Amino acid sequence: MYVGLAGLPRQVHQSCVAKGFDLTMMVVGESGMGKSTLVNSLFLVDLYKNRLLPSASGTENVTQTMSITRKTAAIEEKGIRLRLTVVDTPGFGAALDNRERCAASDYIKEQFEAYRRDETALNRRNIQDNRVHCCLYFISPFGHGLKPLDVACMRSLQDLVNLVPVVAKADSLTKAELQVKKARILKDIASHKIKIFQFLCEEEDEFWPSDLELQVRGAPNSIPFAVIGGNATMESNDKCYLARVYPWGAVNVESPANSDFSLLRRMLVTNHMQAMKEFTHHTLYENYRVKVHQRSHKPTRRPIRLLQMIHEPSPRRIGKTIIYSSQVIDPIKKERLLY
Numbered sequence: 001m002y003v004g005l006a007g008l009p010r011q012v013h014q015s016c017v018a019k020g021f022d023l024t025m026m027v028v029g030e031s032g033m034g035k036s037t038l039v040n041s042l043f044l045v046d047l048y049k050n051r052l053l054p055s056a057s058g059t060e061n062v063t064q065t066m067s068i069t070r071k072t073a074a075i076e077e078k079g080i081r082l083r084l085t086v087v088d089t090p091g092f093g094a095a096l097d098n099r100e101r102c103a104a105s106d107y108i109k110e111q112f113e114a115y116r117r118d119e120t121a122l123n124r125r126n127i128q129d130n131r132v133h134c135c136l137y138f139i140s141p142f143g144h145g146l147k148p149l150d151v152a153c154m155r156s157l158q159d160l161v162n163l164v165p166v167v168a169k170a171d172s173l174t175k176a177e178l179q180v181k182k183a184r185i186l187k188d189i190a191s192h193k194i195k196i197f198q199f200l201c202e203e204e205d206e207f208w209p210s211d212l213e214l215q216v217r218g219a220p221n222s223i224p225f226a227v228i229g230g231n232a233t234m235e236s237n238d239k240c241y242l243a244r245v246y247p248w249g250a251v252n253v254e255s256p257a258n259s260d261f262s263l264l265r266r267m268l269v270t271n272h273m274q275a276m277k278e279f280t281h282h283t284l285y286e287n288y289r290v291k292v293h294q295r296s297h298k299p300t301r302r303p304i305r306l307l308q309m310i311h312e313p314s315p316r317r318i319g320k321t322i323i324y325s326s327q328v329i330d331p332i333k334k335e336r337l338l339y
């Protein structure tokens with residue numbers, strides 16, 4: 001005898017597929033680290049259609065990101081729809097006072113606030129949810145671990161968004177150098193107690209796992225993900241792949257042997273998108289909401305002082321209290337105080 005619970009997942013699946021999925025991703029890091037290039041190639045959509053990427057033939061027209069920009073693309077694969085929003089931020093490090101580092105965290109807070117306002121409004125039918133679900137934090141491959149600016153920026157973001165550290169321009173490092181760099185970055189993340197998103201490994205029961213499958217199983221050990229921004233599509237053995245073309249040759253960006261590009265995409269979309277969204281809604285946003293609530297219900301200094309005065313009235317203070325109370329308490333309370 002069965003009640004039919006086994007059919008429940010199918011219902012959830014059908015309703016999710018009908019609604020489609022949405023993911024908002026942000027990229028943050030030093031200027032020139034390849035943020036815009038990576039997001040333009042990560043989901044195989046041209047978010048920057050007019051942007052000419054430098055190629056081996058010498059075209060050079062990469063525009064610097066000057067302000068926070070939101071780009072949305074609708075992707076469909078085998079009937080499953082994903083509405084992807086990428087929030088590109090200007091690289092920091094150019095201004096002397098490093099003011100810009102707060103821009104990303106301010107933006108995330110603004111989206112939380114807008115959602116909170118909509119959620120508490122009378123009409124909740126058209127709530128716009130622009131909350132950021134994950135933030136790719138680009139770390140320079142040229143430094144030794146995290147720079148003080150990286151630490152400050154990551155710390156300002158850690159309680160607002162799921163932080164995913166990536167080593168930018170990994171094509172500039174040898175395999176051995178990359179290992180050393182990753183270990184150093186992880187050590188810095190641990191020593192500065194920076195909270196990053198935890199990619200938990202899922203057991204797959206494939207008998208002959210592919211290279212990527214093997215990489216997926218070892219994903220927690222691949223953090224920070226080493227990425228290369230692709231600038232061309234190439235074909236080999238009737239298979240199309242994303243590549244980065246240099247004057248002396250090309251590298252298959254999607255190959256697990258060359259970078260963690262495919263692994264990152266897999267981790268963001270296939271394996272952890274839902275977990276990131278749930279963590280954003282139930283933990284990060286909730287913490288923000290509670291903080292705002294506590295702040296707005298914090299008693300101001302005046303009533304506390306007044307209460308203390310009421311509890312311990314001294315003959316000298318009473319006169320003062322009554323004058324003072326006329327500014328802060330209502331007439332009924334004032335009356336009680338007088339008699």
Ligand SMILES: Nc1nc2c(ncn2[C@@H]2O[C@H](COP(=O)(O)OP(=O)(O)OP(=O)(O)O)[C@@H](O)[C@H]2O)c(=O)[nH]1
Binds near residue numbers: 029089092170172
């Ligand atoms: N070698 C190498 N160069 C890259 C890679 N990704 C991007 N670049 C190049 O680096 C330069 C800067 O790339 P962008 O994508 O504009 O960098 P960004 O981080 O968006 O820069 P800002 O907008 O100033 O913050 C361009 O010339 C890119 O072609 C990469 O993986 N390897």
Ligand SMILES: [Mg+2]
Binds near residue numbers: 035064089
């Ligand atoms: Mg940019």
